[in-house]
Amino acid sequence: MEATRACTKLQLLLMSEEEDPGEVQVEIQDQPSAQAQASDDYFHSYSDLSVHELMLRDQPRLTAYSDCIEKNAHLFQSKVVLDVGCGTGILSLFAARAGARKVYAVEASEMHKKAETLIKENGYSDTIEIIHDVVENVKLPEKVDVIISEWMGFYLLHESMLASVIDARERLLKEGGIVIPSTGKIYICPVAMEHFRKQHVDYWKAYHGFDFSSIGDEIMTAKMSTPFVEQISSSELLSRPQEFTNIDFNKVETAELVSLTGDFSFEVERTAQMAGFAFWFDCDFTLESSFPIILDTSPSSEPTHWKQTTVFLGVFADVQKGEQVEVKVTMQQDDMNPRHYSISIQS
Structure with a gap:
């Protein structure tokens, strides 16, 4: 299966050798600009x-x-x-x-x-x-x-x-x-996005007594073709979040930020349909304070304007409790516009 969906700033590519959702690779790329x-x-x-x-x-x-x-x-x-x-x-x-x-x-x-x-x-x-x-x-x-x-x-x-x-x-x-702040960590976790699905899929199945699923499918496809920046509930998490990277702002060099990669294995904690992966961060402001001062943007913390960023797989993949979901994640700075990153998730 291979499909390409384009929008104004971002492009979602779904690529696999088979129709198996477990083989889906999702890549989000910024379109080139000066x-x-x-x-x-x-x-x-x-x-x-x-x-x-x-x-x-x-x-x-x-x-x-x-x-x-x-x-x-x-x-x-x-x-x-x-x-x-x-x-x-x-x-x-x-x-x-x-x-x-x-x-x-x-x-x-x-x-x-x-x-x-x-x-x-x-x-x-x-x-x-x-x-x-x-x-x-x-x-x-x-x-x-x-x-x-x-x-x-x-x-x-x-x-x-x-x-x-x-x-x-x-x-x-x-x-x-x-x-x-002195340090920052990025976290990643698989998510179900059930609330999103109710709003953008189930809503259209019985629309005033009619089946508007075909419209719902188009709307959902468009929304899933870009990163979804929204506050999500911690109940959407399907596993324990893992640390994607830990950056010391007093020491890090710009060259280290061009490409960040990690391999992850998540144990699914409940049977569900996996929609994608959510990303968020925290930053440490403690310095010499007698108690920790942490800015936390996780789903379980007080909401911030950063919310969380969900990268969709393009499919809702069935996962079972106890199953291991293994992925390779890469954040790559865009060559033409280094203020943006391409995020790829490959199983």
């Missing part, structure tokens, strides 16, 4: 205030950063801080309030104007300096003690802003300085 245009579009998207409203209302996100800075205030007092991608400036304000001597807040989008206004309105203009540029172009009069940034995308690496943080770390951070 790097310069992709970069312009990326920064333009962050000029939209509604994007920042979504993040500002994300309490787990804000709590992780505020708790980290408050519980580690001694690491900020009289120190120099660099905020990479400051957005509205909220993290810079946290750092300044904790006693930072100087905060360099770098923002490439037009949101820098709003950040400057908010910083002035809150009385921190003498401490926080807004720099309107990409951090790769920034030169500072001094090295910084702390780099803080909210760079994480869906499944952690989408948008690839970590590369900008690494660039700043290598050029602008003092020896022995710290990067916040």
